[in-house]
Amino acid sequence: MQRTDSLKTKLTLLAVCLGFFMIIMDVTITNVALPSIAKQLGGDISMLQWVVNAYTLTFAGLLLSAGYLSDVYGAKKAFLYGIIAFTLSSIGCGFAPHTAVLIFFRLLQGASAAVILPTTLSLIHSSYSDAQQRSKAIGIWAGIAGIGATSGPIIGGILTSFFGWQAVFFVNVPIGIIVILLTLKYVDCHEMKRKQQGFDIQGQLSGIISMASLAYALVEAGQRGWFSTWVVVSFILFLVFLCVFLWTEWRSDAPMFPIEFFKIPTFSIAVLNGMIINLGFYGILFLLPLYFQSIRGYSVFLTGLAIIPQPAFAALASYVSGRLVANVGTKLPIILGLFIAMLGEFLMLITQHNAPSYWLLILPLSAIGFGCALAMPAATIATIRTMPKGHTGIASSMFNTSRQIGGLIGVAVFGSLVNRENNFVHGMHLSLIIAGSAALFGCVITALFMKNK
Incomplete structure (x- = not known):
């Protein structure tokens, strides 16, 4: 039996898709729980909005750096560590005693999600040697994105109604444990690692700051207005550090991108x-x-x-x-x-x-x-x-x-x-x-x- 048809390959796809579903679902699952969070933990409207936005900020801001680390150190290792970190930060969210603490753990969740996302495609790419089977697997992977995003509010509403707002975070724990066990037992990565010719620290930092600034500006624009001080400053920071990033990567002998x-x-x-x-x-x-x-x-x-x-x-x-x-x-x-x-x-x-x-x-x-x-x-x-x-x-x-x-x-x-x-x-x-x-x-x-x- 070919490797693409094996049980091991199918379980690898299951692990990857479960991990992907979890991080996409968490983009929207907290929305319906915000009133319950406010009632128990306190916090004004701005703080509650950042319970949602903190996740998006680090998720988008760290993706480029996370992808580079996946290429250098291996997709399986990055995926496994990302799932572990995401599961632990979800536990931290559920036990948060104050809204500010919850926002901190949401930032960690977003950073963990940034590590997980690029590895999912790398693992699919390396697990399927047959191009047709690989294309079908990526089709399933892409379908998970739509299902995860749209099911988040529905699952969040049910969990909050019956078990409290903490359940929208604790639901990640059993999923995370299943993914960790599947990854340890079944996931192999045959992808060629990228040779590390030095750590592009200037490229890493400028890339993170530029993407995080853009994400912050877009998140805040709808709330503060497009011409508010913080939004304008964030767009300027994005443009400045984007130029630094492009200049650094163009001149570097070992560019991140x-x-x-x-x-x-x-x-x-x-x-x-x-x-x-x-x-x-x-x-x-x-x-x-x-x-x-x-x-x-x-x-x-x-x-x-x-x-x-x-x-x-x-x-x-x-x-x-x-x-x-x-x-x-x-x-x-x-x-x-x-x-x-x-x-x-x-x-x-x-x-x-x-x-x-x-x-x-x-x-x-x-x-x-x-x-x-x-x-x-x-x-x-x-x-x-x-x-x-x-x-x-x-x-x-x-x-x-x-x-x-x-x-x-x-x-x-x-x-x-x-x-x-x-x-x-x-x-x-x-x-x-x-x-x-x-x-x-x-x-x-x-x-x-x-x-x-």
Whole structure:
């Protein structure tokens, strides 16, 4: 029996997907628990917002450095240590006696998640020697992202209602233990390690500061305003340290991230598409609960049911995408996915205050979920296939950093538009036009300049 068909390989995929599900679920699982946290631990609105935002900040800010360390020291070791750290920090969150302590452990959770994420793709890449089987596995991996993000509020609501807010963190403990045991027994990494020619400390620090500054600015822009002092200063810090990072990496003999990778059109377009896809998917996913509850008067339960078509069709498309890539390559699924997402986003412009019938919204919601998830695995595979051996972790980190930033931009910009407009629906329509136009742009540049991988 070939290695790709073995029980060991399937259990490796299970371990990787469980770990990936856990860190993606934690992006959204705490939202519904915030009122209970405030009641027991105290803290003003700003502190409660940082219970959510602290995780995103370190998650996005440390991805590039984590990917480099994965390449140098090995994906299995980084994945295992990341899962252990994430599990321990989850325990710390559950036992936090004050909101400030909870925020501290959420920062540690985000840092651990940054270590875990790039290793998941590296482990899949090294575990599957057959390209077709690898593409199918990455399709499953990508489907987990949509399921994890959208199931977070549902799982969080159930756990908080029956067991208290601590349960949204303690739920990670049994998952983490299972992943640790599976990793120790079944996970092997056959990926070639990247030779360490020195530690690029200036590149590491400038990369961390630039990404963390951008993440902070985008998180705070929706709350403080785009031209508030802290937001403007954060954007300036991002630009300054981004220039330092690029200059350092260009001149370094042992760069953390070789800048010449961006000279590869397929890599650059795939990374940009990752940002475009998440801008639309997560930006719209952020608006939908507000629309259904505030504008159409749905209950929390009905809102959860109303949103289901988007993640449900996303899971289906991820499964289809891996198989499609195995047969026709990466270019066609990306073009088709972005085009379908664009149609869904423009069709959502039919939304009004109390019209149309919800049943007419199922088609655009399904198209957005299906299109984004059809393109994402293909873009992921295109990114990995363009990289030389030993650089899978840093390539994965760059792609996932782009995805994280895209999601943050979508939430920040779309949130600002609906807040600034006196008419929520008008702000939502502007957001949909931006998302649809971005998808169209990605579709065009992919068709014109991207090679089929």
